[in-house]
Amino acid sequence: MPTPLKILVPVKRVIDYAVKPRVNKARTAVETAGVKHSMNPFDELSIEAAVRMRERKNPPVDDILALSAGPAKCVDVLRTAMAMGADRSIHVEIPDAGQGQAELEPLGVAKLLAKVVAEEGPNLVILGKQSIDDDSNQTGQMLAGLLGWGQATQASKIEFDDGDRVSVTREVDGGVETVRFPLPGIITTDLRLNEPRYASLPNIMKAKKKKLEKKTLSDYGVDEGRRLKTVRVEEPPPRKGGGKVEDVDGMIAKLKELGAI
Amino acid sequence: MRKYKGHTKLVIKPGSTDEVSKVLKYCNDNMLAVVPQGGNSGLVGGSIPVYDEIVINMSRMNNIRDFDEVSGTLVADAGCILEVVDHFLAEKNHIFPLDLGAKGSCHIGGNVATNAGGLRLLRYGSLHGNILGIEAVLPDGTVMDDLSKLRKNNTGYDIKQLFIGGEGTIGIITGVSVLCPQRSKAANVAFFGLESFEKVQEAFRAAKSQLSEILSAFELMDGQSQDLVHAVTDKKRPLEGQHPFYCLIETSGSNPDHDSEKLEKFLEHVMSEEIVSDGVLAQDETQVQSLWSWREGIPECLGHWGGVYKYDLSIPLPELYKLVEDTRERLTSAGLVGDDEKYPIVGVVGYGHMGDSNLHLNVATRRFDKEVEKKLEPFVYEWIAKRNGSISAEHGLGLAKKAFIGYSRSETMIRLMKQIKDLYDPNGIMNPYKYI
Numbered sequence A: 001m002p003t004p005l006k007i008l009v010p011v012k013r014v015i016d017y018a019v020k021p022r023v024n025k026a027r028t029a030v031e032t033a034g035v036k037h038s039m040n041p042f043d044e045l046s047i048e049a050a051v052r053m054r055e056r057k058n059p060p061v062d063d064i065l066a067l068s069a070g071p072a073k074c075v076d077v078l079r080t081a082m083a084m085g086a087d088r089s090i091h092v093e094i095p096d097a098g099q100g101q102a103e104l105e106p107l108g109v110a111k112l113l114a115k116v117v118a119e120e121g122p123n124l125v126i127l128g129k130q131s132i133d134d135d136s137n138q139t140g141q142m143l144a145g146l147l148g149w150g151q152a153t154q155a156s157k158i159e160f161d162d163g164d165r166v167s168v169t170r171e172v173d174g175g176v177e178t179v180r181f182p183l184p185g186i187i188t189t190d191l192r193l194n195e196p197r198y199a200s201l202p203n204i205m206k207a208k209k210k211k212l213e214k215k216t217l218s219d220y221g222v223d224e225g226r227r228l229k230t231v232r233v234e235e236p237p238p239r240k241g242g243g244k245v246e247d248v249d250g251m252i253a254k255l256k257e258l259g260a261i
Numbered sequence B: 001m002r003k004y005k006g007h008t009k010l011v012i013k014p015g016s017t018d019e020v021s022k023v024l025k026y027c028n029d030n031m032l033a034v035v036p037q038g039g040n041s042g043l044v045g046g047s048i049p050v051y052d053e054i055v056i057n058m059s060r061m062n063n064i065r066d067f068d069e070v071s072g073t074l075v076a077d078a079g080c081i082l083e084v085v086d087h088f089l090a091e092k093n094h095i096f097p098l099d100l101g102a103k104g105s106c107h108i109g110g111n112v113a114t115n116a117g118g119l120r121l122l123r124y125g126s127l128h129g130n131i132l133g134i135e136a137v138l139p140d141g142t143v144m145d146d147l148s149k150l151r152k153n154n155t156g157y158d159i160k161q162l163f164i165g166g167e168g169t170i171g172i173i174t175g176v177s178v179l180c181p182q183r184s185k186a187a188n189v190a191f192f193g194l195e196s197f198e199k200v201q202e203a204f205r206a207a208k209s210q211l212s213e214i215l216s217a218f219e220l221m222d223g224q225s226q227d228l229v230h231a232v233t234d235k236k237r238p239l240e241g242q243h244p245f246y247c248l249i250e251t252s253g254s255n256p257d258h259d260s261e262k263l264e265k266f267l268e269h270v271m272s273e274e275i276v277s278d279g280v281l282a283q284d285e286t287q288v289q290s291l292w293s294w295r296e297g298i299p300e301c302l303g304h305w306g307g308v309y310k311y312d313l314s315i316p317l318p319e320l321y322k323l324v325e326d327t328r329e330r331l332t333s334a335g336l337v338g339d340d341e342k343y344p345i346v347g348v349v350g351y352g353h354m355g356d357s358n359l360h361l362n363v364a365t366r367r368f369d370k371e372v373e374k375k376l377e378p379f380v381y382e383w384i385a386k387r388n389g390s391i392s393a394e395h396g397l398g399l400a401k402k403a404f405i406g407y408s409r410s411e412t413m414i415r416l417m418k419q420i421k422d423l424y425d426p427n428g429i430m431n432p433y434k435y436i
Helices: A041-056 A074-084 A106-120 A139-147 A201-209 A248-257 B017-029 B082-091 B108-113 B197-214 B223-233 B256-272 B285-296 B298-302 B322-333 B370-376 B379-386 B402-407 B411-424
Strands: A005-010 A013-015 A037-039 A061-070 A088-093 A124-128 A150-160 A165-172 A175-182 A185-189 A212-216 B034-037 B054-057 B064-068 B073-077 B131-137 B143-146 B172-179 B186-194 B215-222 B245-253 B278-281 B308-314 B345-353 B358-365
Touching: A005 A041, A005 A106, A013 A074, A037 A041, A037 A074, A041 A061, A041 A074, A041 A124, A041 A150, A041 A185, A061 A074, A061 A106, A074 A088, A074 A201, A074 A212, A106 A139, A124 A139, A139 A150, A139 A185, A150 A175, A165 A185, A201 B256, A201 B278, B017 B034, B017 B054, B017 B131, B017 B143, B017 B172, B064 B082, B073 B082, B082 B108, B108 B172, B186 B197, B186 B256, B186 B285, B197 B215, B197 B245, B197 B256, B215 B223, B215 B285, B223 B245, B223 B298, B223 B345, B245 B256, B245 B285, B256 B278, B285 B298, B298 B308, B298 B345, B298 B358, B308 B370, B308 B379, B322 B345, B322 B358, B322 B370, B322 B379, B358 B370, B370 B379, B379 B402, B402 B411
Parallel strands: A005 A061, A005 A124, A061 A088, A088 A212, A124 A185, A150 A185, B034 B054
Antiparallel strands: A013 A037, A150 A165, A165 A175, B064 B073, B073 B172, B131 B143, B131 B172, B186 B245, B186 B278, B215 B245, B215 B345, B308 B358, B345 B358
């Protein structure tokens, strides 16, 4: 009889994937005020993966807990997570000091998650491989280190065998790699893992009644402990438009001029 | 469309209003017929040279001349591409008051000349209200400079209105000034499945009363149109089960919290009253675009098998969908609809702008077949005339519907139109063989 899964899925509220980010006037951070925010797309994949495990029932899933650490608005992404199928959620509120200054660093998040794992007792943590705003790709790995658990990063396929082992296919340079580890463990998700579902209206209604706990960092005894200071943020230089050449000779002349041939 | 083939030996691409004027004067003096052409995205053949007309292509006139951030008035050349203009306005937190599927290629001059309706007419109204001024060249080369930026101007006949929807038959539009609203900060999109057209009407009424000023689109799609989109794109469907009708509603407003609260109440209402059978709400911008693609992708997907007979009709709401049912039954009982190559018709679908009582009846075919056309016309037009609808809601008359204008306009009205045409274009060089 396989051990039932208790899954923790951390989700982050980020600037919507389809919105073009802009640097603020002081050039210290990306402008976030009045900009549409959504759930980090990789975290959507994680929620979807957890919900599909529940639907497959082998092994059975006892609990899917979504967690977000950030400003009050994170509640929106937790509601989305619960509308997609998470059972309950925890919001660790970090009052918004504005303009990215209040954001935790990956190590801070990993330490917080380690405490949550100790308290809530999940045997599987599924994280997005990275968040699309700071692209760190560190939290899952750091959490595995802190907990001493096995990890499989950038998963494109997840399978359970009859014992308590998980096989994870990862896309690596030039092919795929399959790794296997016993529970408990960490998985980080990559784009080809699945296609997240839409939040249906009945499930959005149900999600409103699901439990959402409010916590603070001090409840878990974690301090923000930031080690990095953002010195400056700049937009990439604008792309220069291309030009047209009249004929082949023109092209060769241009290539020579640019030192390409 | 694959229905029209142009025949011309000469395409002229003027770069300024002055050049348009010289070209037209020459053509008028020498009795040469011309066809003004924008992005060539029209559906009724209005921009097609039928015999040997000279094409005047406006694509080189693509400058945005002026934008006033206080009043939101934009002045631009006719050849500007709608999407380019909208991106320009987006940078300034404004929006073009028109949006349609062909936005990536259509010109705003063409939009005005055909009085295009599109997806957000429900919210921002028709171009007859949003166009503040027009610069056009008359067939004899006269430049009509009426690029007014005034919202109110009650000084005589409003001549520019004749050019809006005039389909290039009395002159060529070279520039427009447009009143552009503020772009909404918050937009939400929901997608419903419904079990009958009665339920669709109930949902529309509920949306109007509960969402009122934030409702910006209410689009209808029948089950078969979605089946065909699915068959072509093979994308994951937004809803799990299948439904006879689908609706897409969009809200946009200035305050996300206010909008969400209203929308949630509305969604709760339509779910608990069982007006809609199932539905989803987009959680992010990517989902917004993906839900819209199920509506905007219909015309393209229907063309997958071959040609499409497209009818764009205004019908009083209660009977809006009955036309699709009647047409489907008529063609099916004639043995023309089927799943394999034997049958000319793939499917008969209905979709459109529910909010504007505007239905698109489309018949997707594997090949153009005289038999199909005979069954469709004048049947569809007679059906519409009986209900006092319009045979062309937003696509225009062009070549396709010239012969059928009598189903929607009285003899007196047609006579008055012809008088105008004769007055402005006595030699009949402007876009001949079309319109009236």
